Amino acid sequence: MDRNKPHILETARKQGLATPSAGLDVPDGYFDSFAARLTAQLPERPELEHPDDIEAESAPRTLWQTVRPYVYMAAMFAGVWLMLQLFTMLSGTGRLQPMDSNPVLAEALDNDAFLEQFVYDDIDSWDVVDEMVEDGSLDAGLDFFADEIPDDIVLPQ
């Protein structure tokens, strides 16, 4: 570029081209109509325009308003607890009853066929031995299991 030439941007400035709107245009009255159009569209902002009303609406809460949610929650838990109690009472599963006071169970245990089919079949003789060893009554039942004890097992004396 020739150093003696003025900068092209300076030339443009001298020609009035360095202004915000140079070379651009808008319809007549655009800015006036824009301001009117925009202000008409502005939404309500009560927190800006009527803050006193909002403060009045958010006045200090009463004691009841403060504790109400907690009271409701406690009432709900109490209701659930009562329902569970009622359900337990009606279904009779609340407490284990002594066998003597359960006539159905007592009758079933007096029935040999029932014992054979539902009780003895589920008992493993080795479990019985284990229990007898633990509670020290093995000697008493030893003869009964003598045939089943392998020769290499040394029984406690």
Next chain:
Amino acid sequence: MDEKKEQIDNLTARLRDPATVRAAFGEMVAEYSRPLYWQIRRMVLNPDDADDLLQNTFMKAWNSLENFRGEAKLSTWLHKIAINEAISFLEKEKRRAGVSLDDPDGALAAGIAASPDLDGESLGAHLRQAVATLPDKQRLVFNMKYFDDMKYEEISEILGTTVGALKASYHLAVKKIEKYMERFDHGD
């Protein structure tokens, strides 16, 4: 100048008063719509887009008026909103057109240069074409300095960039524009 400052201070005070906020906002729109419009228009060129973005700018200002604490100048706050709107719009347009954001002299600049606003063989038309080839942020700095005659300190406050970086950016923009203009004979 003092009278203008007093007027702006008064406007700022009335924007904080619930009884006058709406009327003051209307006055603010009337006061600033013109410079903000040209600022946006020089970035996006299309008058309809500029109109939409100017509306968005003032709507955002209205909806976040409580965030304006008066520490910054009213004009600085509004310019920040307007520039963010314009830059976001241009980035969206680039994504929509599938133009890489790293392509400063690419298809978008070509598209802008082809705008009907830029027709003609005058110095003004060629200058606008040259400016349209600049990357967005460099163009923004150039527009604010050259066309709006803003001080670097004010631009720095609006863009959050150091004065040194702005001077460098403006210098580069001037060099690019001068190089672009070399191809035309304007009797300079």
